[in-house]
Amino acid sequence: MPHGIRPSAVPSPNRPGEGCRLRIEYLADHGSQLPRLAEWHFAEFGYLNPTNTLERYIERLTAALQKSDLPTAFIALDDDKLLGSASLVRQTITHPHLSPWLSSVYVDPQHRGRGIASALVGRVERAAAGMGSDRIYLFTPSSEKLYASLGWELMEYSHHHQLRIAIMSKTLRR
Secondary structure (H helix, E strand, O other): OHHHOOOEEEEOOOOOOOOOEEEEEEHHHOHHHHHHHHHHHHHHHHHHOOOOOHHHHHHHHHHOOOOOOOOEEEEEEEOOEEEEEEEEEOOOOOOOOOOOEEEEEEEOHHHOOOOHHHHHHHHHHHHHHHOOOOEEEEEEOOOHHHHHHOOOEEEEEEEEOOEEEEEEEEEOOO
């Protein structure tokens, strides 16, 4: 695989008796998961740009069906069960002069609180570093504490459609 990027597997916080493992893999290797993921993204992030449609989310994720260029997307799986996703994109809705961006971090609500979002973020960080980036960016309207706990630093507060968002960055290790 390019840039030494490999799918990663990390133990999931299992319930007693469960032998499952959380896997973070490229969406490109699991295209059949794209329609479900697009539905999740539309439901979770649609408010950020009310003119977007489900079809637009499908188009964005289809563009991310690659491994060695941007955009790219990762999914969290337990066996073949889709748990969540995160993307690495060239730019997003704010600060077009900054790149690349961690985007669309989402975990199915019934699987939250198990470290899945943190594993997805870490995988995107490694992908960005593997593609030669020294720094990565994100914006969040509500998860600033989570990202700060993962080593991200607040750059500034901004607004998007009257919504206050935190712009954060992280220096990457190569």
